[in-house]
Amino acid sequence: MKTSFPIVGMHCASCASLIEKKLKKTPGVTAAAVNYGSEQAVVEGDTTVTPSVLSSAVSDIGYKAIFSDDPTVKDQAKTSELRLLQRKVVVSTTLTILILIGSLPHMLPGYFMYLELPAWVLLLLTLPVQFWAGRDFYLATWSGLKNRAASMDTLITIGTSAAFGYSLAITLLGPQMTTWGFPKTLYFDVASVVVTLILLGRVLEARAKAHTGDAIKKLLHLSAKTARVVRDGRETDIPIENVKVGDIIRVRPGEKIPVDGKITDGFSGIDESMITGESIPVEKKAGDMVIGATINKTGTFLFVATKVGSATMLSQIIRMVGEAQSSRAPIARLADTVSSYFVPIVLMLGVATFIVWFDTGTFIQAFTNMIAVLIIACPCAMGLATPTAIMVGTGKGAEHGILIKNAESLEIANKITVAVFDKTGTLTQGKPVVTDIVPPSVLPIAAALEKGSEHSLAAAILEKAGDQALAPVTKFKAVPGVGISGVIRGKEYVFGKPKQAYPDMEQQGKTVMELTQKGKTLGIIAVADTLKPEAKETVAHLESMGVTVWMVTGDNQRTARAIAKQAGITNVLAGVLPDQKAQNINQLKKNGHVVAFVGDGINDAPALAAATVGIAMGTGTDVAIESAGITLLNKNLTSVISAIKLSRATLSIIKQNLFWAFGYNVILIPVAMGVLYPVAGIFLNPALAAFAMAASSISVVTNSLRLKTVKLS
Numbered sequence: 009m010k011t012s013f014p015i016v017g018m019h020c021a022s023c024a025s026l027i028e029k030k031l032k033k034t035p036g037v038t039a040a041a042v043n044y045g046s047e048q049a050v051v052e053g054d055t056t057v058t059p060s061v062l063s064s065a066v067s068d069i070g071y072k073a074i075f076s077d078d079p080t081v082k083d084q085a086k087t088s089e090l091r092l093l094q095r096k097v098v099v100s101t102t103l104t105i106l107i108l109i110g111s112l113p114h115m116l117p118g119y120f121m122y123l124e125l126p127a128w129v130l131l132l133l134t135l136p137v138q139f140w141a142g143r144d145f146y147l148a149t150w151s152g153l154k155n156r157a158a159s160m161d162t163l164i165t166i167g168t169s170a171a172f173g174y175s176l177a178i179t180l181l182g183p184q185m186t187t188w189g190f191p192k193t194l195y196f197d198v199a200s201v202v203v204t205l206i207l208l209g210r211v212l213e214a215r216a217k218a219h220t221g222d223a224i225k226k227l228l229h230l231s232a233k234t235a236r237v238v239r240d241g242r243e244t245d246i247p248i249e250n251v252k253v254g255d256i257i258r259v260r261p262g263e264k265i266p267v268d269g270k271i272t273d274g275f276s277g278i279d280e281s282m283i284t285g286e287s288i289p290v291e292k293k294a295g296d297m298v299i300g301a302t303i304n305k306t307g308t309f310l311f312v313a314t315k316v317g318s319a320t321m322l323s324q325i326i327r328m329v330g331e332a333q334s335s336r337a338p339i340a341r342l343a344d345t346v347s348s349y350f351v352p353i354v355l356m357l358g359v360a361t362f363i364v365w366f367d368t369g370t371f372i373q374a375f376t377n378m379i380a381v382l383i384i385a386c387p388c389a390m391g392l393a394t395p396t397a398i399m400v401g402t403g404k405g406a407e408h409g410i411l412i413k414n415a416e417s418l419e420i421a422n423k424i425t426v427a428v429f430d431k432t433g434t435l436t437q438g439k440p441v442v443t444d445i446v447p448p449s450v451l452p453i454a455a456a457l458e459k460g461s462e463h464s465l466a467a468a469i470l471e472k473a474g475d476q477a478l479a480p481v482t483k484f485k486a487v488p489g490v491g492i493s494g495v496i497r498g499k500e501y502v503f504g505k506p507k508q509a510y511p512d513m514e515q516q517g518k519t520v521m522e523l524t525q526k527g528k529t530l531g532i533i534a535v536a537d538t539l540k541p542e543a544k545e546t547v548a549h550l551e552s553m554g555v556t557v558w559m560v561t562g563d564n565q566r567t568a569r570a571i572a573k574q575a576g577i578t579n580v581l582a583g584v585l586p587d588q589k590a591q592n593i594n595q596l597k598k599n600g601h602v603v604a605f606v607g608d609g610i611n612d613a614p615a616l617a618a619a620t621v622g623i624a625m626g627t628g629t630d631v632a633i634e635s636a637g638i639t640l641l642n643k644n645l646t647s648v649i650s651a652i653k654l655s656r657a658t659l660s661i662i663k664q665n666l667f668w669a670f671g672y673n674v675i676l677i678p679v680a681m682g683v684l685y686p687v688a689g690i691f692l693n694p695a696l697a698a699f700a701m702a703a704s705s706i707s708v709v710t711n712s713l714r715l716k717t718v719k720l721s
Contacts, residue, residue: 009057012050014082015042016089017071019148019210022159022351026152027071034065043395047086049073070151090214097207100141103133104200111197127179127194134196138172142203158351166355167382167694168202171195174375191372195379201695202383209702213392213709230301231322235266238310255313259304267300267316274309278302325411325641354385354677361681373682376694380680384697389672389704393665396712401658408720409626409641410651417637420621421655423602427550427648428593428615430607431561431571434625435645436537438608440465442472443518443534450523450531452478457494457503460484465519465535491521501525506532517570543575546645551576553652556601560584560592560615589615606648623648650720657718665708672704 018024024044031040031049036056042049051062059075066073074082110125110133125133139146145168148161175194182192234245238256248266251257256272259265265278277289280302289305292298298311300320317323358381365374398415405412412418429435445451455473458466460481481494491504506522507529513520518536522529547557558579561568568582581592589605593615596603605612605619616622616636624636625643640647680697684690 009055010050010052011057011059011062012048013059013062014048014074015066015071016047016074016082016085017144018042018044018047019144019159019161022152022157023071023148023161026069026155026157026159027066029157030065030069030155031062034061036061044392046395046399069155070147086214090211093207093211093214096141097204097211100137100200100204100207103137104197104204107133107137107197107200111194127175127182130194130196131176131179134172134175134200137200137203138168141207142168145203158355160351162351163354163358163382163385164202164206166358167379168199170375170382171199171202171379171694175199191370193372195375198376198379198694202379202698205695205698205702206383209698209705212702213705230264232264232266232301236260249317251313251316253313253316256310257313258308258310259298260308261304261306263304265298265300265302265304265311267313268320269298269300269311269313269315271296271298271309271311274307276307276309277305279305325406350385350390350673354382357385357677357681358382365682373685373691376691377680377682379694380692380697381677383694384676384680384692384701385673389669389708390666392705392708392712393669394662396709397658397661397665397715400712400715401654401661404715404718404720405651405654408647408650408654410647410654410720411626411639411641412651413637413639417621418655418658420602421604421638421652422659424555424604424621424652426556426558426596426601427604427606428558428560428596428619429577430589430605430612430615431559431563431568432537433608434606434612435543435559435575436539436571438537440468440519440535440537442468443536443538444513445472445531445533447531450533452476453496453501453530454503454521454523454533456481456496457484457492457501460494461486461492465521468535469533499525501530510534514566515570516574517567537571539571539574540643540645542645546649547576549646549649550652553649555604555652558596560589590618593618604648606645623651646721653720654718657715661712661715665711668711669704669708672700676700 015027018027024042027049028040028042031037031042031051034040034053034057037051037053039052040049049062049066051057059073063073063075072085074085076082106125107130110130142164145161145165148159149165152159152162172195175196178192178194232248235248235251235255236243236245236258237251238258243258251267257266257269259276261276271292271294273294275291275293278292278298279289280299292309297314299322300315301322315321318327358378361381362374362378365377394415398418401418402412402415405418432438442451451469451473455469455476456478458469459478479496481496483500484492484494486492487502487504491502493500493502495501502524504521506520507524510518510520510532513534516536518534520532520534522532524530550557556579557577558581559568559572559575559577560581561571562584563571563582565580565582568580572578572580584592589612593603593605597618597620602620604621604623605615606623606625607616608625612624616624621638622636623638623640626639626641638651640651676692676697679690680692682691
């Protein structure tokens with residue numbers, strides 16, 4: 009059993025790691041993953057792992073798990089948390105300003121002596137900052153200690169408590185402390201500034217992170233609120249939650265379609281851009297499927313509900329995007345590994361800094377540098393580097409009809425070297441259409457004959473004939489291996505297998521049928537599964553990106569070669585059975601290629617699963633979509649290019665984030681330790697360290713948000 013739920017209260021990657029460890033130790037849990045960026049947990053376990061058990065495990069270590077079918081509950085909890093944080097920032101900022109002004113004589117002697125506040129007043133001003141505004145630091149540190157783990161909050165707690173504790177001792181035991189050789193220096197300003205700046209950084213980070221989940225929020229607001237259901241001959245508006253499978257629903261122009269279903273009466277043009285990204289309305293008639301949350305543009309129609317609640321396509325999309333945003337990309341493992349060892353190493357570095365400077369310099373230098381090291385070394389930026397980019401990237405994809413199942417698929421798509429396309433329904437339209445009629449006068453006769461036929465090509469001919477009146481047919485019969493025959497207006501016609509070859513058309517993959525009367529050929533009609541208009545452009549673009557394109561099909565060699573030639577594909581595998589498709593994919597992988605397979609049918613499922621990245625057309629079967637890592641909700645093949653572009657852009661942002669996050673710590677920790685003092689006389693003030701730490705996290709989130717501006721088409 010797999011359960012996904014949001015968690016409120018995390019402040020860094022170490023928090024996520026702590027919760028993950030706690031969940032893994034919960035009886036019945038077999039696997040657990042907690043994502044700091046999306047603030048989401050995914051847990052797998054047996055039937056004993058209930059929401060109450062998981063909620064209790066999370067609350068035991070100071071965080072809050074949310075289990076609710078209402079998606080707004082998490083937003084409400086986050087909003088409440090953010091408001092409290094903002095109040096703390098306002099209060100602590102006000103008090104910190106007073107503390108700084110009252111401490112000016114210590115920092116800037118002279119005329120500022122008139123602003124000096126007594127030590128006991130500074131103590132009273134600092135108390136609410138340290139223990140009310142900074143309360144969460146202490147709670148998180150205590151939770152970590154109980155579970156034998158350390159986090160960013162541990163570093164902040166130790167650093168600010170050391171500054172506050174020393175100042176408290178000087179305030180209460182001033183003369184005695186100086187007698188023991190301790191300098192009469194107060195650090196109330198350092199403690200309050202650090203707490204205030206870190207809280208301010210969290211507010212700014214929370215606001216920036218809120219935009220990384222914009223895609224999910226947009227999807228949640230797409231659904232209709234009510235449905236006009238026809239029951240017992242009466243039309244009644246009811247909440248969408250009360251709609252049942254089998255209900256008949258009326259939709260008028262301009263209204264949203266409430267749930268998924270099939271049109272039973274009427275026709276219309278429907279805007280499906282929220283699903284497919286295509287802005288042109290799609291014509292729908294009786295028998296066609298409609299998707300919940302799409303918009304009815306013109307006509308009025310009735311449809312029967314086939315999927316409601318969590319089974320609708322919109323609900324599945326929201327679930328799929330949410331799970332993708334909560335998953336981990338392989339590139340994140342390095343950051344996760346470093347973060348897990350980082351806090352203990354920093355604690356040791358802080359102690360080492362104090363010892364070295366106490367031995368070679370003064371107590372003030374040793375104490376100040378130690379606090380700076382503890383404050384600046386927070387691994388927040390590393391924890392945010394990957395998940396924030398994944399969240400924005402998968403959300404950007406969803407807006408363009410590209411559903412990414414997990415972060416791994418998004419990352420691997422960046423490395424694709426070979427793209428293998430299925431032919432029927434992927435490169436082609438997936439249904440036969442009439443391509444040639446010679447002469448045009450044969451069409452009404454052929455259509456009249458085909459009206460009584462069950463042949464697979466009959467629908468194409470009837471569709472071509474349209475609404476024109478067809479003559480009645482008598483003595484209709486099907487002749488195996490030949491075609492069909494019938495009498496129209498006293499004349500007997502035969503339509504089917506040609507008596508002669510038509511090499512030019514056959515080489516183009518067309519099926520030719522002759523219309524004859526008394527053995528004389530009256531004309532021909534050619535039918536073919538035509539190439540999608542954008543197929544050739546897609547192939548050329550992929551080749552220009554360094555991706556080799558293959559086509560695989562169960563069709564015969566002649567038809568396969570004809571379609572491949574039209575698409576500009578030179579690598580063709582024809583006459584391939586479904587299991588052989590997967591074998592061919594595996595062979596390409598053995599040759600060192602990163603393979604993407606693009607397909608849409610049940611027979612494509614093995615190949616989609618075997619590929620490094622499976623890409624399913626959203627118009628295909630549920631089996632194909634389930635087997636794929638990426639699903640393209642629209643019919644346009646250029647979305648394959650967009651998916652690769654999105655992957656490359658996301659990986660580029662992740663690498664930039666990691667470079668900055670690692671670089672920040674590698675450069676500034678030694679500075680905080682005082683390595684610049686012997687050559688430049690520079691120490692890093694703990695307040696500046698707090699500002700730099702907050703700025704690093706915000707910069708990573710802001711950089712990830714740049715993905716929203718990436719052009720995919």
